[in-house]
Amino acid sequence: MAGGVTGWDLYSTLVLQASYVDYYRTQPPLACPNDGEPLRLGPPNQPGVWFCPYDGWSYPQDWDPEIHSGM
Numbered sequence: 077m078a079g080g081v082t083g084w085d086l087y088s089t090l091v092l093q094a095s096y097v098d099y100y101r102t103q104p105p106l107a108c109p110n111d112g113e114p115l116r117l118g119p120p121n122q123p124g125v126w127f128c129p130y131d132g133w134s135y136p137q138d139w140d141p142e143i144h145s146g147m
């Protein structure tokens with residue numbers, strides 16, 4: 077047994093994704109919509125800014141409710 081996705085892992089992932097979808101509708105994102113990387117809090121001089129270290133996606137400047145809230 078080296079890694080591998082169990083049924084429980086898959087179920088947990090689906091539940092997690094479902095909770096993200098609900099969360100997206102009312103709250104700022106927790107993870108990058110492009111790659112799922114958890115967003116990092118921006119620099120102190122930019123309060124309220126969250127960004128993805130992978131592709132530079134940032135909230136709220138790249139956040140588009142028209143696109144992301146209807147998942």
Ligand SMILES: [Zn+2]
Nearest residue numbers: 108111128131
């Ligand atoms: Zn990203």
